Amino acid sequence: MPRFMDVHTIEGGVSAADVAGAHQADLATQGPHGVSYLKYWVDEQAGKIFCLVDAPDAEAANTVHREAHGLVADEIYPVSEHV
Structure with a gap:
């Protein structure tokens, strides 16, 4: 299955707790779409979120x-991925 990295920019910053909640919502929603969210990274101060997804x-x-x-x-x- 193809793998993607997506990038979100949230003006004014973002909290890790809010991103964790959004990730849990993704996990609860992904099944019917054949999607699998694998990992995410957050830069709270810059408001950047990076999601790795199949x-x-x-x-x-x-x-x-x-x-x-x-x-x-x-x-x-x-x-x-290249190791």
Whole structure:
């Protein structure tokens, strides 16, 4: 399945606790869309959130965000892991 990294920018910053709640909402919503949110990273002060997700396509990943909490990504990139 394709893997994506999405990027959110929240003006004025964001709290890790709020992002954790949004991530839990993603997990509760993702199943019917064939999406699997794997990890996320937060820069609270800069208001940046990065989400790693397996999804059939970028729109499916954004659909989960939209339905779960309404915070769709500003940018989304296909990525692959290289170790």
